[in-house]
Amino acid sequence: MEQKPNPFMPHMATIKSVTDLTPDVKLFNTELDDPAAQSGFNYQPGQFAFLSAYGIGEAPFCLTSAAHRKSGIEFAIRAVGTVTNALHELEEGAKVGIRGPFGNSFPMDEYKGKNIIIIGGGIGMAPLHPVINTIIDCRDDYGNLLIMNGARTPQDLVFKDEFDVWAKAPNTKVELTVDRGDDDWKGRVALIPDVVVDLNPSPEKAIAIICGPPIMIHFTLIKLKDLGFANDQIVTTLEGKMKCGLGKCGRCNVGEKYICVDGPVFTFEQISQFIEQF
Amino acid sequence: MSKFISKDELAFWLDGLMKDRQLIAPVIVDDQTVFKPIMNVDEIVFDYKNTVLSAKEWFFPTTEPLFTICHKDGSTDLAPIDIEKESVVFGIRPCDAAGLKLLDKVFLGEPPDFIYSQRRDKTTLIGLTCLEPAPQCFCGSMGTTPNNADDVDIMLTEVEDGYIVSTVTEKGKALLSDVKLSDSEKSWQEAKCPTELQVKEVPEAMKNCFEDNYWTRVSDRCIHCNICAYVCPVCHCFDIRDCPTSEETERIRCWDSCQSPGFTRAAGGHTPRPTKGSRLRQRFYHKLLYFPERFGDLQCTGCGRCVLSCPVNIDIREIIMDVPKLGAESGAKA
Amino acid sequence: MDENIITQIRDKAKDLLSSGAVECVIGYETSTDGTTSRPAFIYDSGDVERLVFNNTCTHNLAAYLSNKKEQKVAIIVKPCDARAVNVLLSERQIEREKVYIIGIVCQGVVPVKWSKVGEDLQMRCKLCDQHVPVIYDYLIGEPAEEPSPTVSPWTSVAEIESKSPADKTDYWEKQFSKCIRCYACRQVCMGCYCRECFAELLDPEWVGIRIDISENAMWNTIRAFHLSGRCIGCGECARVCPVNIPLGLLNMKMAKEVAERFEYRAGLSDEALAPLATFIKEENLGIGE
Numbered sequence: 001m002e003q004k005p006n007p008f009m010p011h012m013a014t015i016k017s018v019t020d021l022t023p024d025v026k027l028f029n030t031e032l033d034d035p036a037a038q039s040g041f042n043y044q045p046g047q048f049a050f051l052s053a054y055g056i057g058e059a060p061f062c063l064t065s066a067a068h069r070k071s072g073i074e075f076a077i078r079a080v081g082t083v084t085n086a087l088h089e090l091e092e093g094a095k096v097g098i099r100g101p102f103g104n105s106f107p108m109d110e111y112k113g114k115n116i117i118i119i120g121g122g123i124g125m126a127p128l129h130p131v132i133n134t135i136i137d138c139r140d141d142y143g144n145l146l147i148m149n150g151a152r153t154p155q156d157l158v159f160k161d162e163f164d165v166w167a168k169a170p171n172t173k174v175e176l177t178v179d180r181g182d183d184d185w186k187g188r189v190a191l192i193p194d195v196v197v198d199l200n201p202s203p204e205k206a207i208a209i210i211c212g213p214p215i216m217i218h219f220t221l222i223k224l225k226d227l228g229f230a231n232d233q234i235v236t237t238l239e240g241k242m243k244c245g246l247g248k249c250g251r252c253n254v255g256e257k258y259i260c261v262d263g264p265v266f267t268f269e270q271i272s273q274f275i276e277q278f
Numbered sequence: 279m280s281k282f283i284s285k286d287e288l289a290f291w292l293d294g295l296m297k298d299r300q301l302i303a304p305v306i307v308d309d310q311t312v313f314k315p316i317m318n319v320d321e322i323v324f325d326y327k328n329t330v331l332s333a334k335e336w337f338f339p340t341t342e343p344l345f346t347i348c349h350k351d352g353s354t355d356l357a358p359i360d361i362e363k364e365s366v367v368f369g370i371r372p373c374d375a376a377g378l379k380l381l382d383k384v385f386l387g388e389p390p391d392f393i394y395s396q397r398r399d400k401t402t403l404i405g406l407t408c409l410e411p412a413p414q415c416f417c418g419s420m421g422t423t424p425n426n427a428d429d430v431d432i433m434l435t436e437v438e439d440g441y442i443v444s445t446v447t448e449k450g451k452a453l454l455s456d457v458k459l460s461d462s463e464k465s466w467q468e469a470k471c472p473t474e475l476q477v478k479e480v481p482e483a484m485k486n487c488f489e490d491n492y493w494t495r496v497s498d499r500c501i502h503c504n505i506c507a508y509v510c511p512v513c514h515c516f517d518i519r520d521c522p523t524s525e526e527t528e529r530i531r532c533w534d535s536c537q538s539p540g541f542t543r544a545a546g547g548h549t550p551r552p553t554k555g556s557r558l559r560q561r562f563y564h565k566l567l568y569f570p571e572r573f574g575d576l577q578c579t580g581c582g583r584c585v586l587s588c589p590v591n592i593d594i595r596e597i598i599m600d601v602p603k604l605g606a607e608s609g610a611k612a
Numbered sequence: 613m614d615e616n617i618i619t620q621i622r623d624k625a626k627d628l629l630s631s632g633a634v635e636c637v638i639g640y641e642t643s644t645d646g647t648t649s650r651p652a653f654i655y656d657s658g659d660v661e662r663l664v665f666n667n668t669c670t671h672n673l674a675a676y677l678s679n680k681k682e683q684k685v686a687i688i689v690k691p692c693d694a695r696a697v698n699v700l701l702s703e704r705q706i707e708r709e710k711v712y713i714i715g716i717v718c719q720g721v722v723p724v725k726w727s728k729v730g731e732d733l734q735m736r737c738k739l740c741d742q743h744v745p746v747i748y749d750y751l752i753g754e755p756a757e758e759p760s761p762t763v764s765p766w767t768s769v770a771e772i773e774s775k776s777p778a779d780k781t782d783y784w785e786k787q788f789s790k791c792i793r794c795y796a797c798r799q800v801c802m803g804c805y806c807r808e809c810f811a812e813l814l815d816p817e818w819v820g821i822r823i824d825i826s827e828n829a830m831w832n833t834i835r836a837f838h839l840s841g842r843c844i845g846c847g848e849c850a851r852v853c854p855v856n857i858p859l860g861l862l863n864m865k866m867a868k869e870v871a872e873r874f875e876y877r878a879g880l881s882d883e884a885l886a887p888l889a890t891f892i893k894e895e896n897l898g899i900g901e
Contacts, residue, residue: 006344006358007392012356055520057519081545082545240542240550241543244518247387248384250516251515251534256569256571256572310855341821413727414727498651502799503798503800505794508854521820533793586725587726
């Protein structure tokens with residue numbers, strides 16, 4: 001009988017570059033060693049992959065690059081545990097493993113013609129990054145683009161190098177905020193939910209995509225609902241501990257769903273139907 | 279008219295099978311009946327109720343390598359795991375066989391689990407009818423029966439001096455190809471489980487009592503060990519970790535349980551199910567609501583091992599009987 | 613005799629709950645097999661009829677106190693369980709004012725598995741020299757003269773001690789290879805209350821998650837070391853083990869070592885300092901001088 005591939009085995013990959021984005025977040029640009037595997041590795045905004053630091057372990061990370069740009073498979077990783085700290089030790093040329101892509105994706109086609117509001121807190125910008133770049137690259141297909149990005153301090157804003165590029169695009173606004181400023185910071189010092197109220201985006205033909213710490217999502221959701229956004233207009237990616245990515249190990253089970261297979265992208269309409277609220 | 283094999287002929291046949299196959303059969307170890315690979319047919323125990331651990335460990339082992347990573351001369355190679363040898367599991371009860379069919383829904387669903395599917399393909403199941411179910415058995419309420427042959431390849435039922443042989447699948451037929459079975463009119467009595475439960479309304483009733491204090495109250499005595507998940511023929515949660523040695527790293531998977539306190543704890547400390555009640559609730563909701571919603575069947579075959587082995591008598595039969603009464607009320611807040 | 617004890621337990625529980633003296637009574641009730649018992653948590657004075665007491669009440673309920681620190685609870689204890697409460701008190705895991713201890717004068721318990729009740733007393737009961745709990749707020753049962761057991765408390769470990777090193781290795785390898793790392797022994801143990809057990813740590817990884825003889829041996833022996841001078845011999849670890857590993861032997865061996873070297877036995881007082889688990893800042897250790 002035909003041997004099926006082992007879905008637990010990653011592709012061998014090499015780190016092409018490591019860039020410091022913030023004091024604890026690095027951007028890893030990788031490429032699969034096998035050219036056929038690399039060109040076949042197609043993914044959409046919202047999907048994730050497992051990155052292996054061989055000998056230490058494997059962990060899931062959202063794919064932060066936009067696949068159509070063909071500029072490498074990128075992960076923005078914050079050092080917070082054993083695997084992420086091990087990855088932070090690696091340099092250009094190091095061998096890693098990549099398994100994926102897994103999960104569902106943001107339905108970008110459904111978002112065409114709509115006004116998109118991106119709300120990202122801290123490392124929550126990582127899964128939103130490919131959404132923004134997909135919109136920027138096909139700017140005319142989408143309505144207004146409002147990008148709200150918050151972080152603890154100015155240094156913790158993740159994709160600083162791209163703010164100007166985004167802001168220059170037509171009908172696009174980039175609104176930044178921090179919890180604590182520094183001597184050079186001339187911008188807003190406020191929490192994201194308050195910024196949402198301040199900017200007062202209209203729910204008319206709009207989709208709001210939120211990603212960040214649970215507490216930020218919780219309060220931002222309340223403010224968006226106050227502004228008239230319906231549950232199916234608000235989208236997020238769920239963070240749950242994931243191990244297999246295949247819906248088999250049971251760790252990311254919530255209700256009859258597995259975050260790794262049925263998510264991680266869910267609308268709040270779907271989340272409100274979950275019998276268990278995480 | 280049925281087909282029959284005598285006890286001596288059975289021993290002879292099993293002995294022959296061991297020449298190029300691994301034969302896994304029930305044996306006694308320290309007063310307990312367990313499935314083990316055997317060297318000699320004399321080791322097999324034929325007169326037992328059920329094994330302590332289910333047959334699932336021979337398809338989904340407690341620990342197994344997923345692949346190995348060899349570091350040599352600066353290069354890194356990944357080597358898959360191949361299952362070479364054919365196996366026979368002898369003496370599997372209908373509840374465990376039904377359990378394997380349910381595990382298939384998880385492990386063989388897209389994408390199929392490479393190693394599990396090899397083990398399933400290369401293993402033939404010889405079942406043994408239950409003629410005397412144990413006090414904890416309730417398979418008859420959970421979609422199978424003490425003599426159900428649907429989920430095995432060959433079914434044996436003990437009668438006077440030997441066994442009635444039922445060939446169920448082509449795989450079973452192939453295993454019996456060299457065996458001369460005689461005809462027999464010997465009869466046997468179908469057994470019934472001591473407990474009968476009404477399970478049809480349970481999933482729907484579960485939807486109405488998620489916030490009920492009941493789960494916290496039951497979890498008071500739960501010690502949150504992994505026994506229920508590990509003895510269960512259908513529980514399938516696992517952990518994955520890299521195990522380096524000096525020459526290579528094995529990425530292994532091993533059994534895990536949603537009951538253990540750190541199960542949902544992520545790096546950074548966020549734990550979605552920190553309380554005893556939420557973890558105990560997850561177990562029963564997964565078995566009695568989520569799994570049927572996703573796969574169509576309750577995730578329980580009524581083998582009763584959890585009932586027997588739980589140190590504090592958390593009894594799924596009691597839960598199944600209590601839930602419809604909870605669902606009927608409006609459900610108090612936890 | 614048992615009926616009298618049960619009545620007293622129920623009356624006391626009703627009294628404590630209805631007066632608001634405690635929020636919960638931790639005791640025993642009948643299991644689903646109709647004969648053995650299981651832990652019971654009674655919150656309402658109307659439910660006290662659930663409480664029972666008989667020779668199947670083998671569970672050590674003290675382990676539950678670590679989970680009920682915020683509430684005022686009453687707990688039914690046998691003499692062994694009372695020693696467990698003392699260990700938790702001396703290790704400052706629970707507050708004395710929050711626990712109302714209902715001590716039972718104990719005649720021993722039998723081996724218990726679901727739907728199976730043994731005839732003869734458990735070995736640890738046969739070796740027990742303490743029929744009255746060393747600590748209680750309320751005593752139920754008639755204290756008789758304390759018996760002196762005819763055999764040494766270390767009888768069960770003597771058999772293993774007498775084996776040759778090679779036989780011991782064989783014996784324990786056989787036992788540890790059965791272990792499936794369900795951690796029931798740890799979860800049921802009153803002494804294992806660490807929020808994150810050493811076995812769960814990734815960094816450093818003291819014990820791998822691999823379920824094999826090497827890791828299993830490390831797990832079980834390190835746990836026994838962590839309990840040295842703290843284990844009170846309730847035998848729960850051995851009872852709950854689904855694969856019948858005689859874990860009590862390991863813990864009794866360590867208890868014997870501590871008893872012989874330090875003349876110390878765990879759980880006899882709520883203030884005693886366990887020899888291997890105590891660090892006194894003022895003690896001069898001669899380090900760094």
